[in-house]
Amino acid sequence: MTTAQAQATLYHDIPEARDVKVAIAGVDVHYGDKQALFDVSMQIPDRSVTAFIGPSGCGKSTFLRCVNRMNDTIDGAVVTGSLKIDGTEINDKTIDPVVLRASVGMVFQKPNPFPKSIYDNVAYGPKIHGLAATREELDGIVEQSLVKAGLWGEVSDRLTDPGTSLSGGQQQRLVIARAIAVNPEVILMDEPCSALDPIATAKVEELIDELRENYCIIMVTHSMAQAARVSQMTAFFHLGNLVEYGPTEEIFTNPRERRTQDYITGRFG
Amino acid sequence: MTEPSKKAATREIVERNLPARYRSESRFRTAGIVAIIVSVIILVLLIGSIGLKSLPAYTAWQIHLPVALDQALVDPEGDSSEASIRQGSFGRVLQNGMRETFPDVSGRSNMRSLFQLYTSLNSTRLMDQVIADPGLIGSDYVFTMPLGDDLDLYLKGMLVEDRSVEMNGVLEIEAGRRRTNIQSQSADFAIVLAELQQMMIDEALSLESRAAANRTLMASVDAEEADRLNEEAARFDQRAQVLRTDAAGENGQLELSDDLPSVIVEFRGGAIRMNRLDLNGQGGSGESILSIAENRSDEAWTLYVVDTPQARRRIPDNQLIWTRALVERGIVTQAFNHYFFANADSREPELAGIRGALNGSILTLIVTLLLSIPVGIATAIYLEEFAPKNKFTDLIEVNINNLAAVPSIIFGLLGVAIFIDVFSLPRGTPVLGGLVLSLMTLPTIIIATRASLKAVPPSIRQAALGVGASRTQSVFHHVLPLATPGILTGSIIGLSRALGETAPLLMIGMVAFIADAPKLSLEGFTEPATVLPVQIYLWYSAAERAFEPRAAAAIIVLLTLIISFNAVAVYLRRKFERRW
Ligand SMILES: Nc1ncnc2c1ncn2[C@@H]1O[C@H](COP(=O)(O)OP(=O)(O)OP(=O)(O)O)[C@@H](O)[C@H]1O
Ligand SMILES: [Mg+2]
Numbered sequence: 001m002t003t004a005q006a007q008a009t010l011y012h013d014i015p016e017a018r019d020v021k022v023a024i025a026g027v028d029v030h031y032g033d034k035q036a037l038f039d040v041s042m043q044i045p046d047r048s049v050t051a052f053i054g055p056s057g058c059g060k061s062t063f064l065r066c067v068n069r070m071n072d073t074i075d076g077a078v079v080t081g082s083l084k085i086d087g088t089e090i091n092d093k094t095i096d097p098v099v100l101r102a103s104v105g106m107v108f109q110k111p112n113p114f115p116k117s118i119y120d121n122v123a124y125g126p127k128i129h130g131l132a133a134t135r136e137e138l139d140g141i142v143e144q145s146l147v148k149a150g151l152w153g154e155v156s157d158r159l160t161d162p163g164t165s166l167s168g169g170q171q172q173r174l175v176i177a178r179a180i181a182v183n184p185e186v187i188l189m190d191e192p193c194s195a196l197d198p199i200a201t202a203k204v205e206e207l208i209d210e211l212r213e214n215y216c217i218i219m220v221t222h223s224m225a226q227a228a229r230v231s232q233m234t235a236f237f238h239l240g241n242l243v244e245y246g247p248t249e250e251i252f253t254n255p256r257e258r259r260t261q262d263y264i265t266g267r268f269g
Numbered sequence: 270m271t272e273p274s275k276k277a278a279t280r281e282i283v284e285r286n287l288p289a290r291y292r293s294e295s296r297f298r299t300a301g302i303v304a305i306i307v308s309v310i311i312l313v314l315l316i317g318s319i320g321l322k323s324l325p326a327y328t329a330w331q332i333h334l335p336v337a338l339d340q341a342l343v344d345p346e347g348d349s350s351e352a353s354i355r356q357g358s359f360g361r362v363l364q365n366g367m368r369e370t371f372p373d374v375s376g377r378s379n380m381r382s383l384f385q386l387y388t389s390l391n392s393t394r395l396m397d398q399v400i401a402d403p404g405l406i407g408s409d410y411v412f413t414m415p416l417g418d419d420l421d422l423y424l425k426g427m428l429v430e431d432r433s434v435e436m437n438g439v440l441e442i443e444a445g446r447r448r449t450n451i452q453s454q455s456a457d458f459a460i461v462l463a464e465l466q467q468m469m470i471d472e473a474l475s476l477e478s479r480a481a482a483n484r485t486l487m488a489s490v491d492a493e494e495a496d497r498l499n500e501e502a503a504r505f506d507q508r509a510q511v512l513r514t515d516a517a518g519e520n521g522q523l524e525l526s527d528d529l530p531s532v533i534v535e536f537r538g539g540a541i542r543m544n545r546l547d548l549n550g551q552g553g554s555g556e557s558i559l560s561i562a563e564n565r566s567d568e569a570w571t572l573y574v575v576d577t578p579q580a581r582r583r584i585p586d587n588q589l590i591w592t593r594a595l596v597e598r599g600i601v602t603q604a605f606n607h608y609f610f611a612n613a614d615s616r617e618p619e620l621a622g623i624r625g626a627l628n629g630s631i632l633t634l635i636v637t638l639l640l641s642i643p644v645g646i647a648t649a650i651y652l653e654e655f656a657p658k659n660k661f662t663d664l665i666e667v668n669i670n671n672l673a674a675v676p677s678i679i680f681g682l683l684g685v686a687i688f689i690d691v692f693s694l695p696r697g698t699p700v701l702g703g704l705v706l707s708l709m710t711l712p713t714i715i716i717a718t719r720a721s722l723k724a725v726p727p728s729i730r731q732a733a734l735g736v737g738a739s740r741t742q743s744v745f746h747h748v749l750p751l752a753t754p755g756i757l758t759g760s761i762i763g764l765s766r767a768l769g770e771t772a773p774l775l776m777i778g779m780v781a782f783i784a785d786a787p788k789l790s791l792e793g794f795t796e797p798a799t800v801l802p803v804q805i806y807l808w809y810s811a812a813e814r815a816f817e818p819r820a821a822a823a824i825i826v827l828l829t830l831i832i833s834f835n836a837v838a839v840y841l842r843r844k845f846e847r848r849w
Contacts, residue, residue, distance in 0.1 A: 073734055075658055102737035112728035114747055124746070125736035175732070182736055 027081030054237035105179030113163030149177035169200030323821035418815035444562035459550030618815035629798030636703020645714030681776030697778035717759020
């Protein structure tokens with residue numbers, strides 16, 4: 001696919017009310033000799049949920065990792081192209097990934113709480129970034145984050161228990177609380193509900209919907225229904241290419257590309 | 270197609286294989302149990318046999334000798350100063366004490382033998398006690414010292430075969446000028462006499478059969494060899510002849526040579542070592558050892574037979590008799606062997622202890638610990654978490670793994686080549702030993718640390734990096750705490766290996782005889798020292814038999830240390846283990 005074609009498939013009409021938060025242009029990712037992403041360009045709006053869909057191995061997680069430069073931690077991964085957040089180039093050696101990651105939180109595919117207490121899990125980010133001057137402030141941040149993540153009611157009386165003692169769904173909400181505790185601008189979520197039952201999924205979706213008011217959320221999901229329910233924008237990836245990107249409604253009701261339609265309707269993938 | 274039949278087929282195949290699977294499982298379990306039982310048995314045997322061997326080392330027979338600390342002898346200057354006391358004749362003080370204890374012993378060679386009940390090194394110990402407390406000068410003092418090592422073994426029943434036989438006839442003693450005759454009313458000596466004669470006859474018989482064997486051999490060898498054999502046979506015959514004549518006795522008496530068991534008559538206040546036994550089994554003559562002989566008769570007496578002939582043991586009969594008398598009088602008693610735990614090495618086993626080696630081991634281990642653990646852990650963290658993965662770091666990794674397989678003696682050579690020849694560090698000191706052992710333990714610690722860092726799931730690192738922790742923070746806040754149990758275990762096992770290491774320390778001169786325990790202080794690190802395994806090696810190769818139980822006891826001490834190290838490792842692992 002040429003760059004011109006890729007540009008053509010980009011959604012051109014981002015609603016005025018939503019500013020562009022992340023602007024990506026011509027991103028290639030190589031793992032050693034193997035290219036995993038081909039010339040991806042897109043603009044992701046602020047204060048909304050953008051869903052990445054596509055068959056397994058198509059490069060969704062890889063692309064997500066570009067946004068907080070987690071690919072830096074993978075040996076042999078090379079990211080080229082331009083990634084801008086609020087107009088600032090982040091795919092640049094002069095940008096400290098530590099600063100970047102403080103403003104771009106990430107929730108991983110599998111819940112990965114620290115083997116520490118629930119409190120320490122949430123308090124860790126604010127502590128290392130020096131966001132709280134006093135113990136009371138820190139307590140406040142922890143409580144707020146847990147409330148936002150919809151976990152406070154379940155854990156308020158057992159904050160010293162290890163985070164790993166929670167159920168899978170609770171752990172997922174705990175790591176979401178951990179991500180929002182540093183008050184990021186962008187939250188990346190890699191299949192946050194893949195390990196959850198419908199009730200927990202509903203809770204997390206509700207949470208994402210609430211978070212949308214203040215954050216730019218990018219999530220990967222394998223559930224078409226979930227993408228349709230919670231996202232405003234949807235991007236469809238296939239074999240390392242961004243095939244189609246646009247408002248969720250449009251993608252699901254009136255896809256431009258044949259491949260998108262086939263995937264959404266379950267004819268391949 | 271036929272789906273159900275396919276399913277049935279799978280099931281059939283599984284069921285057919287099932288017994289074989291279970292058999293192999295139970296075989297495996299049995300093999301495992303057998304292996305555990307065998308290793309436990311071996312361990313028990315090993316520790317048990319060493320433990321048994323070490324038992325005699327834990328107690329010591331001591332002489333509580335009354336001595337007179339005459340001013341003239343112990344303080345020649347008369348000013349109680351240390352310099353004056355150092356000129357005192359403490360050896361003489363001890364000898365006088367022994368003379369007082371056995372006033373009837375006379376003759377130069379008897380005296381010399383008497384003073385060999387203890388080692389002369391004890392005079393220095395007495396001097397040290399007087400220096401520590403000059404108030405003792407002029408007083409009567411009871412000085413406690415260990416009995417000579419051979420006599421100590423004798424009292425522990427490890428040196429000679431002996432037996433006592435109660436006698437009931439009335440014993441008549443008739444003191445002569447050169448020898449003392451004794452006579453019993455009944456034939457109390459008859460059994461011993463018969464045994465001795467039988468021994469001589471047996472010996473003669475065996476000599477004669479050897480002579481006969483020589484003669485049959487003569488037919489099948491050349492002339493020169495036949496001559497030699499014939500001559501030897503003649504000598505055997507001659508000796509057999511002499512033995513037979515001796516066994517028959519002369520003038521109604523059997524002469525007891527040093528090649529025969531010793532026969533000693535013991536009664537209240539005295540002992541007579543028999544030189545001749547009457548052939549009628551009722552008496553004989555001998556020399557009075559304990560007291561000046563006098564005419565008397567006694568009803569309570571015993572026959573003490575030492576089956577190991579005097580010619581074949583290191584201690585003569587008179588020392589045995591004196592020692593027995595001292596035990597009888599309560600002057601020699603058995604107590605906990607504090608010398609073994611309080612003293613450094615000594616050339617006399619009864620004064621030798623593990624303190625020096627233990628201190629040396631502790632000092633050496635401190636150096637090893639301070640060097641190898643921080644350097645090893647830091648290296649491992651850098652290599653595992655920070656170093657770029659390229660040819661160069663691969664090379665380093667391969668080399669570290671190779672180092673772990675290098676025989677320890679090579680590290681000794683390296684130590685000599687670098688630390689002694691280049692940096693000219695003092696030989697045989699804990700610093701040097703610690704440096705060499707650090708070289709040896711580093712690879713072990715690095716490998717263990719890297720393995721436990723690797724075992725920390727990557728999701729933890731990602732989680733930390735994801736909230737914006739720097740690489741260092743993610744390592745020190747999250748990865749390292751999770752890896753701690755493994756790192757501790759690896760380090761402690763590396764250290765306990767260092768604690769038991771001998772070969773490289775021999776090379777760098779930590780094998781010297783150290784009579785003063787190095788102090789557990791800063792100076793101690795640069796004083797010559799030895800370590801426990803080297804001490805064990807030294808004692809096992811020493812000539813004196815009494816060093817053997819001490820070496821075994823030192824092994825027990827070393828094993829105790831190593832096992833408690835490993836127990837600490839297990840405890841720490843349990844304590845810090847976290848699950849996720
Ligand atoms: N660390 C890595 N090293 C080498 N190749 C990788 C690495 N991570 C991903 N890849 C490759 O990059 C491609 C994209 O992988 P990615 O994980 O982004 O897929 P994905 O879309 O997230 O799939 P899934 O839906 O299964 O999570 C795959 O072909 C994968 O094999
Ligand atoms: Mg993925």
